[in-house]
Amino acid sequence: MRIALAIGTFFILLIHGIVFYDQFFHRWERNQTAYFDQARAMAKSDAERAALSDRKPRIEQIVVSNFGETRVDRCTTCHIASDDPRFSTYAEPLKTHPYSIAMGDVQKNGKWERRHKFSEFGCTVCHDGQGRGLEPKYSHGEDEYWPDPLLGHTTQDSWRKDYAPKLKGKEYLEANCAQCHTDPGFAGTATVEKGRKLFFATNCYGCHRIEGLSDGTIGPDLTEVGKKWKLDYLWGRIADPRAILATSIMPKFNLKDDEIKALVIFLKSRKGRNFAETEIQRYKVKLTGGAELVQATIKPVEIKPAEMLKQGEKLILDRACTACHKLGARDGGIAPDLSFEGSIKDEQWISAHFKNPKSTMPDSIMPTFRFTDDEFKAMTAYLVSLKTAPALTNGEATYKALCLRCHGDKGDGNGPIAIHLDPFPRDLTKAGFMNSKSDTRLVNSIRNGVAGTSMPAWGKMLDEEQAKGVLAYIQTAFTKEPRRELKARQIPEKNPIAMSAESVARGEAQFVNRCAGCHGKKADGKGPNSLDIQPKPRNLRNARFVDSVDDRRLFEAILYGVQGTAMPSWIDYGLNNNDVGDLVNFIRAINQKPKGGQNAGTNQ
Numbered sequence: 001m002r003i004a005l006a007i008g009t010f011f012i013l014l015i016h017g018i019v020f021y022d023q024f025f026h027r028w029e030r031n032q033t034a035y036f037d038q039a040r041a042m043a044k045s046d047a048e049r050a051a052l053s054d055r056k057p058r059i060e061q062i063v064v065s066n067f068g069e070t071r072v073d074r075c076t077t078c079h080i081a082s083d084d085p086r087f088s089t090y091a092e093p094l095k096t097h098p099y100s101i102a103m104g105d106v107q108k109n110g111k112w113e114r115r116h117k118f119s120e121f122g123c124t125v126c127h128d129g130q131g132r133g134l135e136p137k138y139s140h141g142e143d144e145y146w147p148d149p150l151l152g153h154t155t156q157d158s159w160r161k162d163y164a165p166k167l168k169g170k171e172y173l174e175a176n177c178a179q180c181h182t183d184p185g186f187a188g189t190a191t192v193e194k195g196r197k198l199f200f201a202t203n204c205y206g207c208h209r210i211e212g213l214s215d216g217t218i219g220p221d222l223t224e225v226g227k228k229w230k231l232d233y234l235w236g237r238i239a240d241p242r243a244i245l246a247t248s249i250m251p252k253f254n255l256k257d258d259e260i261k262a263l264v265i266f267l268k269s270r271k272g273r274n275f276a277e278t279e280i281q282r283y284k285v286k287l288t289g290g291a292e293l294v295q296a297t298i299k300p301v302e303i304k305p306a307e308m309l310k311q312g313e314k315l316i317l318d319r320a321c322t323a324c325h326k327l328g329a330r331d332g333g334i335a336p337d338l339s340f341e342g343s344i345k346d347e348q349w350i351s352a353h354f355k356n357p358k359s360t361m362p363d364s365i366m367p368t369f370r371f372t373d374d375e376f377k378a379m380t381a382y383l384v385s386l387k388t389a390p391a392l393t394n395g396e397a398t399y400k401a402l403c404l405r406c407h408g409d410k411g412d413g414n415g416p417i418a419i420h421l422d423p424f425p426r427d428l429t430k431a432g433f434m435n436s437k438s439d440t441r442l443v444n445s446i447r448n449g450v451a452g453t454s455m456p457a458w459g460k461m462l463d464e465e466q467a468k469g470v471l472a473y474i475q476t477a478f479t480k481e482p483r484r485e486l487k488a489r490q491i492p493e494k495n496p497i498a499m500s501a502e503s504v505a506r507g508e509a510q511f512v513n514r515c516a517g518c519h520g521k522k523a524d525g526k527g528p529n530s531l532d533i534q535p536k537p538r539n540l541r542n543a544r545f546v547d548s549v550d551d552r553r554l555f556e557a558i559l560y561g562v563q564g565t566a567m568p569s570w571i572d573y574g575l576n577n578n579d580v581g582d583l584v585n586f587i588r589a590i591n592q593k594p595k596g597g598q599n600a601g602t603n604q
Contacts (some may be wrong), residue, residue: 028077028134029057031093035080038094042086059134064122067179068273073122073131075139083118085111102187103177126176127151149230151175151268159232163239166257167231167264175226175268182274195266198259200297203320206367207250210270213297218367219250224272234264249365251324251334251420303374312382315375324366326405334420335366336454337405342387344456351380362452362542363422363525389461395473398466402458403474411478413535421454423525424535428474431481433564438486443467452544489560495551497581499588507586510579518566523590533566543591554584 104115133139141149152172449457
């Protein structure tokens with residue numbers, strides 16, 4: 001018993017001793033004492049040794065007010081030898097801060113002179129971290145709640161373990177160097193420049209806005225992205241967008257780790273304000289909206305009529321269309337195949353889609369680019385010229401060449417690019433849908449396409465017999481149920497209710513009460529129930545689609561539902577032809593042809 005008590009007392013005293021030591025003999029004091037001892041041993045004169053003998057451990061502090069918000073840096077409390085060249089071979093924290101010619105350091109008479117003196121710039125302006133902290137965990141920002149951990153050196157426990165090793169390296173410091181050094185050719189920010197070029201080469205600028213650099217409108221504004229987000233989030237959003245945000249429409253680009261790193265460092269450098277810019281420069285950028293700077297990077301090309309096709313091909317490649325689309329051997333794996341676009345779309349459609357994708361496909365995620373009219377003409381001319389069809393020897397070969405990219409190798413609508421298409425490709429395994437439609441309807445969809453969607457008209461490449469052949473293959477390979485005779489349905493060929501303000505008002509009331517849960521109050525297919533439905537509810541503001549279908553088809557879908565989807569048979573819930581007539585008038589009314597404007601739809 002006495003032995004146990006003695007051992008317990010010993011451990012209690014030991015713990016108290018450790019706590020006492022840590023409280024009254026801080027690590028930074030031990031670091032400074034070690035430095036003074038080593039420096040005295042290196043001293044070459046009695047005066048130098050005497051000066052070092054007089055120094056006692058103390059908290060070193062630098063107040064920096066010349067760069068953004070006032071910073072208080074105590075980093076040199078531990079890194080006390082950072083400006084002493086004699087400690088270049090020592091381990092941290094007693095190590096000389098490296099000199100860098102790229103960052104403006106120079107050597108004169110055998111001695112280095114820093115361009116960025118610690119007394120003027122401090123440390124956190126370049127390194128980030130918590131400048132007031134006096135323990136590594138806090139000063140380096142290992143605490144997951146600290147917004148700016150030490151760039152390139154510290155990863156937080158909450159960061160994904162597979163990403164963390166990739167987020168270390170001195171090149172990450174370039175993100176802060178770029179707060180002042182904005183020259184694209186500056187040697188000290190080579191990785192930032194690589195990321196900036198990738199931002200344009202992979203067409204990020206088409207979706208995202210960065211003040212003074214790009215003016216995209218589809219994705220989030222990235223002007224202050226480097227201030228808002230940590231490195232792990234930026235890496236994750238680029239490497240696998242949906243792993244961070246399940247509802248993201250951002251494509252997963254096929255990028256290598258070094259390319260992702262360059263983009264991360266570039267984005268981390270975007271903090272909303274550049275210390276090197278004057279207020280006049282910032283004001284000029286706001287006036288132009290960044291458009292002129294996009295053109296400064298994506299330089300306009302003078303199109304020569306005799307070389308239009310060749311220049312169009314080069315523009316398609318140079319402007320990174322294949323970062324998303326397939327074209328021959330190149331494949332971004334995100335968007336439709338352009339290899340035989342001239343056999344699918346005409347010049348008018350391609351030109352309109354280039355200038356404003358939503359004018360031809362209202363739910364397209366393709367951005368609007370600021371190319372010149374002549375460039376659009378050249379790119380259109382080149383795509384129109386692509387009319388060489390792949391070998392279509394039978395129904396299976398036709399499906400694999402033309403349909404698989406969207407509908408998938410299992411025919412279930414989960415093709416390689418399906419996730420980026422709205423509406424989602426049809427699930428051809430759903431016998432309820434396939435066997436509720438006539439052969440004529442299905443063959444017509446194959447040959448004439450579905451307006452306002454990604455389903456193209458294959459009629460220029462497939463004759464009626466070939467279309468029937470691919471339909472037969474789909475029925476055998478995917479639907480796997482024999483065709484059956486369709487039941488006769490009492491459906492009016494024309495809407496029995498005349499279009500009027502009163503009918504539209506009644507239709508709107510019916511729509512809000514019965515349809516908005518799925519189709520949304522705006523009728524855009526984004527109702528609260530739509531999150532759990534596949535395929536998604538139809539966007540009834542897709543004017544190209546609505547104008548392409550007749551009254552009979554709308555009546556049939558509303559009265560009898562759409563088999564294989566969540567669209568119910570409303571005749572079972574008491575709707576009659578007059579009710580449906582009012583609904584159809586409401587849907588037609590909200591799809592009136594627009595008067596114009598950059599984002600207006602066109603219904604030629």
